[in-house]
Amino acid sequence: MSIIVPLYNTPKDFLKQMIESVQSQTYSNWELCLADGSDDAHDYVEEVCNTYAKNDSRIVYHRLVKNEGIVGNTNCCIDLASGEYLGLLDHDDILHPSALYEVAKAIEKSADFIYTDEMKFRDMPESSTDIVCKNGFGKDELRSHNYICHFVVFKKSLLEGMAELYRSECEGSQDYDMVLRLTEKAEHIVHIPKILYYWRVHEGSVSMNLAGKQYAVDSAKQALGDQLKRTGELGKVACNLPYETIYRISYNIRKNPLVSVILKGNNRKTNLSSYVKNLLEWTTYRPVEIVCTGLDEAIFRGNDVSFSEKASGEYFIFLTDDCLPLTDMWIEEMLMYVQREDVGCVGPWILYRNHTTCFAGAVLDGQEPSGIHLINRGMPEDEQGYEANMRHVRNTTILTGRCLMIARKRFSELGGFDSEMKGFRDADLCLKSRDAGYWNVWTCFAKIESGRSPGKDVLWKESDAFRKKWSERLRQEDEFYHPLLKALKWM
Numbered sequence: 001m002s003i004i005v006p007l008y009n010t011p012k013d014f015l016k017q018m019i020e021s022v023q024s025q026t027y028s029n030w031e032l033c034l035a036d037g038s039d040d041a042h043d044y045v046e047e048v049c050n051t052y053a054k055n056d057s058r059i060v061y062h063r064l065v066k067n068e069g070i071v072g073n074t075n076c077c078i079d080l081a082s083g084e085y086l087g088l089l090d091h092d093d094i095l096h097p098s099a100l101y102e103v104a105k106a107i108e109k110s111a112d113f114i115y116t117d118e119m120k121f122r123d124m125p126e127s128s129t130d131i132v133c134k135n136g137f138g139k140d141e142l143r144s145h146n147y148i149c150h151f152v153v154f155k156k157s158l159l160e161g162m163a164e165l166y167r168s169e170c171e172g173s174q175d176y177d178m179v180l181r182l183t184e185k186a187e188h189i190v191h192i193p194k195i196l197y198y199w200r201v202h203e204g205s206v207s208m209n210l211a212g213k214q215y216a217v218d219s220a221k222q223a224l225g226d227q228l229k230r231t232g233e234l235g236k237v238a239c240n241l242p243y244e245t246i247y248r249i250s251y252n253i254r255k256n257p258l259v260s261v262i263l264k265g266n267n268r269k270t271n272l273s274s275y276v277k278n279l280l281e282w283t284t285y286r287p288v289e290i291v292c293t294g295l296d297e298a299i300f301r302g303n304d305v306s307f308s309e310k311a312s313g314e315y316f317i318f319l320t321d322d323c324l325p326l327t328d329m330w331i332e333e334m335l336m337y338v339q340r341e342d343v344g345c346v347g348p349w350i351l352y353r354n355h356t357t358c359f360a361g362a363v364l365d366g367q368e369p370s371g372i373h374l375i376n377r378g379m380p381e382d383e384q385g386y387e388a389n390m391r392h393v394r395n396t397t398i399l400t401g402r403c404l405m406i407a408r409k410r411f412s413e414l415g416g417f418d419s420e421m422k423g424f425r426d427a428d429l430c431l432k433s434r435d436a437g438y439w440n441v442w443t444c445f446a447k448i449e450s451g452r453s454p455g456k457d458v459l460w461k462e463s464d465a466f467r468k469k470w471s472e473r474l475r476q477e478d479e480f481y482h483p484l485l486k487a488l489k490w491m
Contacts, residue, residue, distance in 0.1 A: 001029070001100055001153060002083030006073030007036040007091050010045055014092040014200065019052050019059070021198075022089070027100035031083050032059045035076035037067030071166040071174050078165055087153040088175065092200045094125060095151065099196040103153045106190045112155040113186035115148045117484075118197040125198040132387065136479025137189040138395030139342070140441050143224060145246045145392060146176040148183075151197035158185050170223050172216030177223035184230070193482055217244050224249065233340070246392045248445065251336035259285060259331055260313030260408075263292040264320045264401075275321050280305060282324060285331035289313050315339075317405045318426075326351065326447035333446035334405040337393075344414070344433025345406050347399030348446035349390075352454045355381040359450075359459065361396030361442040362427075363481035366474035370460040371467055372398060372427060373481065375491050378454065386490050396442045397434060397480055400459055401426030403448050410438070424466040431470060 003022055007015070022032050038045040046063050053059040060080050068076065078086065085107060089095065099116065106114045121128035134147050141147060152175070159165060162181065170177035183189060217239065224237045224247055235251035261279070265272075272295050280288075286304035291311045315338060317331065327333070334346040350359040357379045365373035375396070376385050384391050404426055414432045417425040430440050450457070467474060477483055485491045 001027075001085045001087050001103065002031045002033050002081035002156075003087045003089050004074060004077040004081060005032065005034050005089050005091050006070055006077050007034055007038060007045055007049070008067060008070070008073065009038045009042040010091045012044055012048060015045060015048055017094055018089065018091060019049075021094040021097075023052075023056060024097045025095065025100045026098050027104050029104075030058060030100055031081065033077045033080040034059065034061045035064055035073045035080060036062065037064045037069075037073045039067065069168070069171060071168045071171050074166045074174065078159070081156070084156055085153055086156050087151065089151070090199075092202070093150065094198040094200070096194075096196040096198070099151055102192050102194060102196060103151075106192060107153075109188075109190075111188050111190040112158060113182055113189045114153045114192060115190075116151045116192045116196040117194055117482075118150045118199050119195045120199045120201050122201050128198075130201075131195055131484075133193065133195075133482040133484050134191060135394070135482065136191045137183065138480070139183075139439055140337070141392070141394040142180065142183065143227070143247065143249055144394060145388075146173070146179065146220065147387070148179050149175070150199055152179065154182050154186070158182050170219045172213060173219035173223055176220050177226070180223055180227045181230075184227070191479070193477075193484065220245070221247065235336070240391060243388060243391055246388060248392070251339075253332060253335055254339055256287070257314040257335075257339075258287045258289055258312065259315045259317060259335065260289045260291050260308075260311035261317045261319055262311055263290065264318065265292075272321070275324075278324055282326075282328050283331060284328045285335070288331070311408075313408065315405060315407055316411060317403065318401050320402045322451040323350065323403055323448050324451075326449050327445070330446040330448065331405075333443055337441045337443065338405045338407055338410075342437075342439055343441055344410055344436065344438030345399050345404055345430050345440045347396075347404050347440075347442055348448045349442070349444045350400070350402060350448045350450050351381055352450055352452070352457075354454060356454060357381070357390075358452070358454070358457065359400050359402065360385075360390060360444070361394065361480075362398035362400070362459075363478040364397055364431075364470070364474055364476075365478065365481065365486070369462045371463075371470070371474050372460050373486075373491075374459065386485060389491075390444055393441060393443045393445070395439050395480065397440065397478055398427045398430045399440055399442065401429075402450065402459075404429075406433075420465055421469070422463065422465065423461060424463050427460060428466065428469070431473065 049061040053061045103114050118132045120130040166174045221237045235249045240246045240248040289306045338346045352358050361375045362372050421428040
């Protein structure tokens with residue numbers, strides 16, 4: 001593994017600690033590539049590096065004629081590298097002693113893109129409490145924010161065919177741009193749920209102060225926009241303010257397809273005609289078809305609204321009649337994802353009337369009676385969640401049939417709902433979607449209100465049939481449920 005470190009006026013103590021953290025690795029087959037663009041006032045950088053290189057042949061140092069910026073300096077580092085895999089290390093940060101060993105274990109299992117958890121610190125890593133525990137790889141979560149960040153190692157061959165390596169137009173978010181491009185090509189992405197990278201927070205660093213580095217935000221938006229162009233997806237990228245580094249993509253909706261809203265009657269006290277009238281008043285999307293029985297259609301007058309006892313739409317929304325939208329573009333916010341060929345199921349943020357969370361995605365957990373853990377259940381609407389996970393679109397394992405959207409062709413391909421799963425038909429469908437290689441997406445930008453009582457509400461009860469069918473998966477750790485966050489009960 002070649003460790004890539006571009007240098008520029010690096011403080012002496014930081015430089016020494018960075019180099020020594022690489023030398024302290026328990027895995028020894030590494031190469032440290034240093035490309036130095038420091039100015040004449042920081043000649044000590046060259047002296048320090050040459051001193052270390054003289055005593056350790058694995059350290060490769062090159063003094064640049066001039067500073068090429070972080071993009072140019074990083075590209076020079078890559079030119080120095082001879083390793084089959086490249087690891088990205090900032091000049092003022094530190095690696096855990098077992099970082100490369102853990103990465104090497106993943107490489108032995110054919111990983112071509114690996115990332116780890118990290119910790120931010122000021123003086124000593126041992127005194128830090130700012131840990132960053134990450135989800136497994138999710139295409140939509142990565143498009144929402146650069147949660148992968150540090151420590152990244154990837155197979156050098158993934159760079160082949162790229163017209164440019166690090167791109168100057170993405171200076172400030174060049175690593176985000178590279179991660180987006182690499183994960184497009186990688187075949188086996190592995191997340192190591194261990195804190196193996198120490199990210200130093202100091203004056204002048206992006207981790208300390210983003211306000212003076214607006215260019216980094218603009219570069220990130222460009223990197224995302226460029227990915228949409230590469231993948232043939234049309235949409236607009238914006239910051240989800242006030243969160244400057246959380247991004248919201250509004251994908252174009254293609255051809256204005258018919259959406260069938262398939263109502264399931266759970267609330268026997270519901271006046272169906274009144275409910276549907278409220279539903280349509282809070283729904284901007286058209287054309288829409290309401291699929292149910294026993295409805296007095298004569299009271300409805302409106303263009304592009306139809307009624308049926310059998311769904312004929314290109315997309316289905318399964319909806320219980322105790323749920324009503326809180327955002328009028330709720331269908332558009334889900335449709336923009338479900339229309340993608342790589343997406344299976346999509347679900348919204350469901351809130352109780354007391355403004356606490358009913359549903360924000362779910363994961364498998366064999367220790368739960370139902371086998372399913374609800375992310376951030378009961379969290380107040382105004383709380384942002386761990387690493388602001390309630391403020392961006394993310395991938396999840398399971399969505400609830402109280403409000404779930406899926407393409408008609410995908411529903412058919414997956415075999416629809418399994419009647420033997422009874423109350424777990426929705427969870428079963430989502431797991432079939434994941435097994436087929438599709439992303440399930442939870443979006444915070446579509447909000448639904450549940451009329452049920454929070455204290456008595458249960459989404460999934462214990463089921464022997466569900467546990468039997470998915471027993472092997474229940475024994476594994478869910479990629480979207482970090483083991484440390486689970487132990488700390490932070491999600």
